[in-house]
Amino acid sequence: MDNKEKIEEIIEKMEDKAFEIDESVEDAAVITKVEQEYGADEIQVLEGLEAVRKRPGMYIGSTGPRGLHHLVYEIVDNSIDEALAGYCSKIDVVIEKGDIIRVTDNGRGIPVGVNSKTGLPAVTVVFTVLHAGGKFGGGGYKVSGGLHGVGASVVNALSEWLEVKVCDGEDVYFQRYERGRIINELEKIGKSDVKGTEVRFKADPEIFKETTVYEYDILERRLREQAFLNAGVHIELRDERDEDNIIKNNFMYEGGIKSFVEYIHKKRSLEVIHPDIIYFSARNKDDTISVEIAMQYNDSYNENLLTFANNIHTTDGGTHEEGFKRALTYVMNDYARKFGKLKDNDKNLSGEDVREGLTAIISVKLKEAQFEGQTKAKLGNTEVRTMVDKLVRDKLMTYLEENPSAARIIFDKALASSRAREAARKAREQARRKTPLESAQLPGKLADCQSKDPSETEIFIVEGDSAGGSAKNGRDRRIQAILPLWGKMLNVEKARIDKVYGNDKLTPVITALGTGIGEDFDITKLRYDKVIIMADADVDGSHIRTLLLTFFFRYMRPLIEAGHVYIAQPPLYRITKGKEHRYAYSDAQRDQMLASIEGKTEIQRYKGLGEMDKEQLWETTMDPENRIMLRVEMSDAEAADETFTILMGDKVEPRREFIEQNAKYVQNLDV
Ligand code: TSJ
Numbered sequence: 001m002d003n004k005e006k007i008e009e010i011i012e013k014m015e016d017k018a019f020e021i022d023e024s025v026e027d028a029a030v031i032t033k034v035e036q037e038y039g040a041d042e043i044q045v046l047e048g049l050e051a052v053r054k055r056p057g058m059y060i061g062s063t064g065p066r067g068l069h070h071l072v073y074e075i076v077d078n079s080i081d082e083a084l085a086g087y088c089s090k091i092d093v094v095i096e097k098g099d100i101i102r103v104t105d106n107g108r109g110i111p112v113g114v115n116s117k118t119g120l121p122a123v124t125v126v127f128t129v130l131h132a133g134g135k136f137g138g139g140g141y142k143v144s145g146g147l148h149g150v151g152a153s154v155v156n157a158l159s160e161w162l163e164v165k166v167c168d169g170e171d172v173y174f175q176r177y178e179r180g181r182i183i184n185e186l187e188k189i190g191k192s193d194v195k196g197t198e199v200r201f202k203a204d205p206e207i208f209k210e211t212t213v214y215e216y217d218i219l220e221r222r223l224r225e226q227a228f229l230n231a232g233v234h235i236e237l238r239d240e241r242d243e244d245n246i247i248k249n250n251f252m253y254e255g256g257i258k259s260f261v262e263y264i265h266k267k268r269s270l271e272v273i274h275p276d277i278i279y280f281s282a283r284n285k286d287d288t289i290s291v292e293i294a295m296q297y298n299d300s301y302n303e304n305l306l307t308f309a310n311n312i313h314t315t316d317g318g319t320h321e322e323g324f325k326r327a328l329t330y331v332m333n334d335y336a337r338k339f340g341k342l343k344d345n346d347k348n349l350s351g352e353d354v355r356e357g358l359t360a361i362i363s364v365k366l367k368e369a370q371f372e373g374q375t376k377a378k379l380g381n382t383e384v385r386t387m388v389d390k391l392v393r394d395k396l397m398t399y400l401e402e403n404p405s406a407a408r409i410i411f412d413k414a415l416a417s418s419r420a421r422e423a424a425r426k427a428r429e430q431a432r433r434k435t436p437l438e439s440a441q442l443p444g445k446l447a448d449c450q451s452k453d454p455s456e457t458e459i460f461i462v463e464g465d466s467a468g469g470s471a472k473n474g475r476d477r478r479i480q481a482i483l484p485l486w487g488k489m490l491n492v493e494k495a496r497i498d499k500v501y502g503n504d505k506l507t508p509v510i511t512a513l514g515t516g517i518g519e520d521f522d523i524t525k526l527r528y529d530k531v532i533i534m535a536d537a538d539v540d541g542s543h544i545r546t547l548l549l550t551f552f553f554r555y556m557r558p559l560i561e562a563g564h565v566y567i568a569q570p571p572l573y574r575i576t577k578g579k580e581h582r583y584a585y586s587d588a589q590r591d592q593m594l595a596s597i598e599g600k601t602e603i604q605r606y607k608g609l610g611e612m613d614k615e616q617l618w619e620t621t622m623d624p625e626n627r628i629m630l631r632v633e634m635s636d637a638e639a640a641d642e643t644f645t646i647l648m649g650d651k652v653e654p655r656r657e658f659i660e661q662n663a664k665y666v667q668n669l670d671v
Pocket of ligand 1: 074075076078079082103104105107108109110111126151152197198199
């Protein structure tokens with residue numbers, strides 16, 4: 001096939017893909033037009049990208065910091081695809097002065113040939129036709145998809161400007177766009193014998209109103225993760241914003257997801273209990289699905305299972321996770337029976353027992369990934385469940401038989417977990433028998449609401465007694481309940497599930513919500529529709545948020561998955577002018593307000609919830625008509641969990657880092 005044919009095939013594939021996506025969406029019509037009246041179709045192309053600028057959230061999830069960082073991932077994903085196809089070995093990501101992003105790879109270069117249908121070079125199509133970028137194969141897997149797998153044209157539409165340079169081993173081509181509009185035709189600007197693609201862009205402050213400043217740590221985390229998931233790909237990240245302090249990291253892991261498991265254990269200073277990282281992989285017959293699993297147990301009591309589909313972190317799990325869990329429980333029990341570790345009248349080990357202290361990564365790559373759920377972070381393909389289940393059943397049994405000493409250590413741990421859980425269950429049952437009226441057990445500190453209809457009620461979990469007082473007096477007592485938190489923080493990391501029940505900070509939360517925890521969790525017993533964490537915007541407040549999110553993440557995960565958990569946003573400032581006052585919830589909003597108000601103003605900075613009286617607290621933070629609340633997503637809870645581990649760990653250095661990281665993490669909750 002000559003080059004021209006190849007390009008035409010690529011464009012055809014892209015267009016097919018565009019039609020497949022959803023014919024009901026606005027831009028599908030646009031693409032149809034492009035096909036029909038090829039030639040002068042620039043106007044139609046612009047209309048397509050205008051749709052992105054009108055409703056950016058539809059394409060990148062949010063226009064907050066999360067969406068901003070997403071732009072970088074969208075571009076880098078294309079280079080990773082090129083690496084997976086076997087044509088690219090190095091990817092550079094640079095944050096230049098002024099928060100300009102530059103991504104360079106040494107791949108084949110985006111094709112520059114003109115397509116006879118559109119009259120445009122392929123590279124121009126990639127950047128100006130919606131759904132075109134990154135959606136085509138060319139060997140390897142299509143690693144786009146998920147929530148935001150929308151490609152280069154969306155990044156282009158949301159950039160103040162974007163420049164692309166392509167080297168095909170002979171000529172250097174260049175094109176510039178501003179807010180998605182072509183500024184110059186693709187032009188040759190020089191000669192070069194190397195190949196590759198370079199994209200530079202500046203996120204548009206008109207779209208990303210909150211901020212266009214990147215956080216190194218967020219990019220570092222995601223790029224490191226991508227390097228783990230794509231073994232052997234070399235990614236370099238460099239921060240050149242401060243020329244006196246250039247920061248850089250190189251990520252390249254020949255061990256792939258095995259290195260990922262090792263890294264997690266090192267970072268969290270967790271002690272492993274057997275030497276090898278257990279690793280399995282498989283591909284299906286027609287090579288449309290690949291599965292990789294890496295796992296190892298540590299001496300903590302927590303499960304840390306990270307799942308990915310097409311390099312996208314599936315925070316809500318899905319079929320790959322289900323297959324893994326089912327097979328792991330099956331194999332461990334099967335083995336235990338076979339080797340007499342469980343006697344005939346012993347109970348089976350539960351899923352929680354066999355996952356206690358387990359760190360595992362599951363990465364699947366497949367041609368037609370289906371992502372489900374509200375956040376599109378759950379894998380739906382049923383054939384993956386069967387495949388992962390079979391892989392683990394086949395290979396794990398063999399591993400255990402061939403590695404008896406590791407097998408013994410793993411079983412002893414699961415057995416200990418099973419016994420602790422059983423003891424805890426008995427203790428709970430006894431406690432219940434003493435007070436048969438479940439409702440009589442509600443915690444003393446809870447100021448419950450009048451309504452008993454869980455579809456309309458809310459519970460505010462409030463740190464501090466003085467804020468609790470204002471909240472109690474200021475609330476809508478018909479539907480709003482207040483639970484003040486007090487008592488010492490529990491080290492959930494080191495405690496087993498049975499310890500959670502005795503804890504004076506968490507027990508009231510468990511009884512107030514009514515659902516139970518762990519495998520006993522029952523969402524139909526939930527007593528409130530919204531569980532709202534209300535804490536100060538300071539370090540102590542972020543500790544309590546981290547504790548609660550970690551607790552929910554570990555023991556009441558479906559509560560977060562179903563979107564019941566929220567974080568209240570109290571204002572940071574009150575701006576008074578004469579008799580009027582307004583509230584600002586961020587520094588940027590304060591500055592904006594001050595700029596728009598003429599005359600003398602007074603600013604009060606709230607240091608804590610306790611400084612607000614009941615009317616102020618109601619008006620700013622609790623009134624369903626006026627308040628701002630953040631809904632917690634699984635990724636937020638997972639981040640809290642990680643932070644919590646570091647906070648509670650033995651090492652001082654990570655703890656210091658935490659204080660900084662945690663402040664950021666709270667900011668980044670732009671749900
Ligand atoms: F899409 C993009 F613009 F965002 C982007 C794409 C950004 C960056 C930094 C790199 C890339 C990119 C695309 N790197 N490498 C490629 N490769 C291709 O587009 C390509 C080249 C040749 C062939 C072929 O079949 O000959 C196929 C493809 C997909």
